[in-house]
Amino acid sequence: MTATNPTPEPRVEFFRHALGDEEKARVLAALDETILTTGKAVAEAEQALAAYLGVAEVVCLDSCTAALHLALLANDIGPGDEVIVPAATFVATANAVVMAGATPVFTDVDPRTGCITLDTVKPRITPRTRAIIPVHLYGLLCDMESLAALARARNLLLIEDSAHCLEARRGGVRPASHSRCACLSFYATKAITCGEGGALATNDRLLARRVRRLSLHGIDSSAAERYRKKYRHWDMAELGWKYNLDNVRGSLLLPQIPRLDAHCERRRRICERYELAFADIAGLTLFDVPQRDWSARHLFAIQVDPERRDALLDALDQRGVGVVVNYRAVHLLSYYVQRFGYQRGDLPHAESIGDRTISLPLFPTMTDEQTDRVIAAVLEVVGGGRVFAEAATPARGILRTMPGLVRRGGAPAPTGEPEPARQAVRAGRR
Numbered sequence: 001m002t003a004t005n006p007t008p009e010p011r012v013e014f015f016r017h018a019l020g021d022e023e024k025a026r027v028l029a030a031l032d033e034t035i036l037t038t039g040k041a042v043a044e045a046e047q048a049l050a051a052y053l054g055v056a057e058v059v060c061l062d063s064c065t066a067a068l069h070l071a072l073l074a075n076d077i078g079p080g081d082e083v084i085v086p087a088a089t090f091v092a093t094a095n096a097v098v099m100a101g102a103t104p105v106f107t108d109v110d111p112r113t114g115c116i117t118l119d120t121v122k123p124r125i126t127p128r129t130r131a132i133i134p135v136h137l138y139g140l141l142c143d144m145e146s147l148a149a150l151a152r153a154r155n156l157l158l159i160e161d162s163a164h165c166l167e168a169r170r171g172g173v174r175p176a177s178h179s180r181c182a183c184l185s186f187y188a189t190k191a192i193t194c195g196e197g198g199a200l201a202t203n204d205r206l207l208a209r210r211v212r213r214l215s216l217h218g219i220d221s222s223a224a225e226r227y228r229k230k231y232r233h234w235d236m237a238e239l240g241w242k243y244n245l246d247n248v249r250g251s252l253l254l255p256q257i258p259r260l261d262a263h264c265e266r267r268r269r270i271c272e273r274y275e276l277a278f279a280d281i282a283g284l285t286l287f288d289v290p291q292r293d294w295s296a297r298h299l300f301a302i303q304v305d306p307e308r309r310d311a312l313l314d315a316l317d318q319r320g321v322g323v324v325v326n327y328r329a330v331h332l333l334s335y336y337v338q339r340f341g342y343q344r345g346d347l348p349h350a351e352s353i354g355d356r357t358i359s360l361p362l363f364p365t366m367t368d369e370q371t372d373r374v375i376a377a378v379l380e381v382v383g384g385g386r387v388f389a390e391a392a393t394p395a396r397g398i399l400r401t402m403p404g405l406v407r408r409g410g411a412p413a414p415t416g417e418p419e420p421a422r423q424a425v426r427a428g429r430r
């Protein structure tokens with residue numbers, strides 16, 4: 001008699017968007033309009049975002065990369081200038097500096113949070129430094145008050161890479177409140193998305209105006225203005241790029257804005273469930289989120305033994321858990337090594353994060369049951385053993401039944417079958 005296989009549990013994807021009927025209806029409405037490019041739908045999203053963030057103006061663009069690029073250009077940062085960027089980030093942060101013709105100077109980060117601090121940034125300032133780009137990694141707002149004080153004292157600009165952070169608050173600090181501008185992303189996995197898109201948020205209306213112009217080749221009137229009104233000649237005052245956002249994508253944004261805080265709250269709860277389950281587990285380190293409000297909880301990353309990280313990625317994937325790495329240290333990627341001569345050992349904390357980190361599934365429609373399946377898979381592969389006697393924790397319901405749990409400082413897991421992750425390494429899957 002052949003045994004029947006139990007139905008495999010569906011995969012927990014790394015991310016699922018929460019776009020629904022409202023967004024679909026708005027796209028259809030946008031398609032019925034005469035102007036498909038930048039127009040009413042984009043303007044509505046810009047106003048709603050500005051109101052949400054409490055800033056004077058938001059300019060929607062093609063991507064956060066475009067926003068970073070134009071933030072630099074609109075502040076006349078270019079060849080001969082240096083811009084300090086963290087090495088623990090997505091390549092876009094540094095690439096935008098190169099795109100502007102300036103030199104990215106990578107800085108290390110606080111190993112507990114992944115964010116830059118005064119201590120990491122100060123030694124990187126030279127007479128050529130024009131700006132610092134703090135990245136609110138995984139959603140945690142950097143200490144913008146102290147960075148703003150440093151920037152004032154050294155006559156530097158702060159341009160926030162806020163791709164991970166719309167919703168966080170740190171006392172009176174929010175994205176764009178203590179900087180020249182904040183660059184936002186509406187990329188497919190972000191808190192609000194239109195597939196590809198971004199924006200620049202600022203309290204400086206003149207900066208917003210220049211960014212708008214630079215997003216349209218440097219032309220001083222938008223397509224909607226050119227076609228809606230009686231024809232008039234337009235001028236191109238400076239060389240710009242083609243970075244404006246169209247109404248079709250822009251129409252997706254507005255309905256998502258009122259849901260931002262509720263979705264962030266759900267992500268916070270999922271993260272807290274993860275943290276409860278992973279507290280004090282041998283071989284697993286969590287990032288610090290000093291206060292709940294300080295992080296928008298865009299990503300949930302754990303850190304594991306660098307020797308085992310890639311095998312653990314495979315092992316989690318095989319157990320139906322979507323995982324990615326955010327981020328391998330940018331200064332060690334081939335382009336930056338070859339062009340600027342960075343070497344391993346230059347920025348040890350960012351390198352350690354890059355070698356050790358794994359991001360787990362996190363999205364607002366993720367259920368507790370899905371979260372628990374991810375937790376079980378992580379504990380199984382990271383814990384590497386069987387249920388240890390002390391398995392009772394506040395997340396008892398989940399953990400009692402978990403295989404492979406070893407408390408930090410506890411006795412080693414009983415010997416027996418080798419755990420799956422080790423088997424994966426032996427099988428040469430790394």
Ligand SMILES: Cc1ncc(COP(=O)(O)O)c(C=O)c1O
Pocket residue numbers: 062063064065066089090092093135161163164184185186187197198
């Ligand atoms: C930290 C960070 N900065 C910048 C970007 C670039 O965003 P976009 O894809 O909208 O250009 C991303 C995108 O994932 C990011 O994670």
